Amino acid sequence: MISYASALQHILQACQPLPPVQLPLAQALGRVLAQDVRADADLPPFDNSAMDGFALASAGTTLVAGHEFAVAGSQAAGDGLAAYSGEACEIMTGASLPDGLDCVVPVEQVSVLQRDKDGCPLQIRLDAEVSPGAHVRRRGQDVAVGDPIASAGIRLTPALHMLLSSLGVATLMVRPQVPAALFTTGRELVDDPSQPLLPGQIRNSNGPYLADRLDEAGARVVHRETVGDDAQAFIAALERGLAAGARVVLSTGAVSMGRHDFVPDALRSLHATILFHKVAIRPGKPLLFARLPGGQLYFGLPGNPVSSAVGMRFFVEPALRALLGQAPEQPLLLPLAAESRKKPGLRFFLKAYVALGDGARLQVEVMSGQESFRIKPLLAANAWVVLDADADMLPAGTLVPVFGLDGRGILLTNGEDTVGHRP
Ligand code: AMP
Ligand code: MG
Numbered sequence: 182m183i184s185y186a187s188a189l190q191h192i193l194q195a196c197q198p199l200p201p202v203q204l205p206l207a208q209a210l211g212r213v214l215a216q217d218v219r220a221d222a223d224l225p226p227f228d229n230s231a232m233d234g235f236a237l238a239s240a241g242t243t244l245v246a247g248h249e250f251a252v253a254g255s256q257a258a259g260d261g262l263a264a265y266s267g268e269a270c271e272i273m274t275g276a277s278l279p280d281g282l283d284c285v286v287p288v289e290q291v292s293v294l295q296r297d298k299d300g301c302p303l304q305i306r307l308d309a310e311v312s313p314g315a316h317v318r319r320r321g322q323d324v325a326v327g328d329p330i331a332s333a334g335i336r337l338t339p340a341l342h343m344l345l346s347s348l349g350v351a352t353l354m355v356r357p358q359v360p361a362a363l364f365t366t367g368r369e370l371v372d373d374p375s376q377p378l379l380p381g382q383i384r385n386s387n388g389p390y391l392a393d394r395l396d397e398a399g400a401r402v403v404h405r406e407t408v409g410d411d412a413q414a415f416i417a418a419l420e421r422g423l424a425a426g427a428r429v430v431l432s433t434g435a436v437s438m439g440r441h442d443f444v445p446d447a448l449r450s451l452h453a454t455i456l457f458h459k460v461a462i463r464p465g466k467p468l469l470f471a472r473l474p475g476g477q478l479y480f481g482l483p484g485n486p487v488s489s490a491v492g493m494r495f496f497v498e499p500a501l502r503a504l505l506g507q508a509p510e511q512p513l514l515l516p517l518a519a520e521s522r523k524k525p526g527l528r529f530f531l532k533a534y535v536a537l538g539d540g541a542r543l544q545v546e547v548m549s550g551q552e553s554f555r556i557k558p559l560l561a562a563n564a565w566v567v568l569d570a571d572a573d574m575l576p577a578g579t580l581v582p583v584f585g586l587d588g589r590g591i592l593l594t595n596g597e598d599t600v601g602h603r604p
Contacts (some may be wrong), residue, residue, distance in 0.1 A: 182459040182466070184570065185528045189499060191456045191470060195478055196503035199428075201354040206345055209337045212355035213399060213505040218330040222348050223321035227262070228278040231316045235291060235305055236265075236272040236282040239313040244284070248307045249294070254279075255301065271302055278317055285316035324348070334507045336399075356505040358401035359429055362422025363391055366434040366444070367484060368409035386556060387433040387482075387489045394493050395431070398501045398588055403427055410441040416451065428477055429504070431497060434484030437467035444481045445469060453479060461570055463527045464488040464553035468496060485553035491530045494565060498588055512567065512582035513591065518546040521575045523568055532558050533566035535583060535591050545583050564591050 201215030253267025258275035265279040295304040370385040392402050404425040406418045436444045448471050458469040465488040469481035482492035523529050531547050538544035545566050550558035567582045585591045
C-alpha cells in the first residue's frame, strides 16, 4: 500500500500533455488552451461615445451649464472617422468621436434651442456642467495591444469567449478532449431503468456519474460498457474500448480482495504494468493504476459509489489535468467548523460543506453520512475535505485542504439556495 502522494507522483509521471489541435474559436468553449493569448488590437478600437448626446470640445476645462453651442452634423454607430470644424456634433452611443471633440453631454442634459426642418438639432444649451473626457470610452481603455489575455492551461469560458471574439481571434490552439473508455463491472448491475430488479440486483449508478464527470473534466467517453464478473468478457470489452481509441480507461468494481475481483489478474494476463494497487486512503483503498501495453492508462476504481467518486476526483482528474497541460489543482485551506476525529494511517477524503461561519468567514463542515455506499449526501455537499494520513484529532479551527466537489471550484450558491444555507 502506498501513500496518496506517491500515487499522485506515479500518475503525473505517466501523463504528458496531448499534442494540441487548432480549433475555430466558436468550437472551443470548455476546451483547455494550449497557447498564451496576447491582445493584438486595442479595445475599444477607437474613441467613442458612451451616451446618446452631443460631442463637444472642452479645451481642457469644465464646460459650465448655460453654455450654448451650434451643432454641425451627426455621428452614429458605424459611421467612419470624421473631422468636425463645428463646436458640437450630435452623437449616438458607440459612434466614433469626431476629431477635435473630447467630451460628450448626454441628450438628457441639454435643451435643444433650435432644429432644422427635419428635426435635427442646430443649437443647444447645456443644462449641466461637462468635464473634459466625460462619457467618452477611450481607445485601449479596456484592453491595450500586447496585454496578456489568457494563458495556456485555462479553460475557455463564455467570458473569455466574449473577449476573444471582440479581439477578432479566429482560431485557438487547444488540447484535444482525452478519449476515455468506461467499464462498470458486477453481475448485480442493471443498466436499463425499465427492467425490474431481480433479487440481488442493483442499478448501475457509477456509470452515469463517471460518464458525466469525465465529460466535465475534459475527457470524451468513446466507449462505455457494463460487464459481469467474468475476466474473459472483461478482456473482450476492454479490447473494444481500446479499438474505439481510448487513451484513458476507467473501470469500477472487481479491484479488491474478493474472489470475484478479477481486474488485477486480467490486467496482468494482458501484460499491463501495474504501477500501484492499494493506496492509504479512505474511501477507495483498493484503487489500481496501470499502463497497458499500448501506452493507455488504466484506473481501476473500487465499486462503491463514493469510492469511485473519490477515485475520479483525486486520481483520474489530476491525470486528465496533466494530459490537458494544466497545473495540479491547489486546495483552499479553510478552518474546520467543528472538531474532527479519525484513526491515523489513512488519508481521508470526506464529503464536506463550505459555508460562512461566525464573522462571515468561510469554514468547512465535515458532513454526516460518510459511508462509501451512500450517494445522497453527495447532493448536499459542495466540497471534499482532505484529512492527512497522520491526523487523529483535529480541533475546530484547524486549517484543512478543501477541494470543490468537482473541478469547477466550490459552489457557494446553487439555484435558490443562498450562501451559507444548506440545501
Ligand atoms: P466491488 O468493488 O466490485 O466489490 O463493489 C463494491 C460495492 O459497490 C458492491 O456493493 C457493489 O454492488 C457496488 N457497486 C459496484 N459497481 C457499482 C455500480 N456501477 N453502481 C453502483 N454500485 C456498484
Ligand atoms: Mg463487484
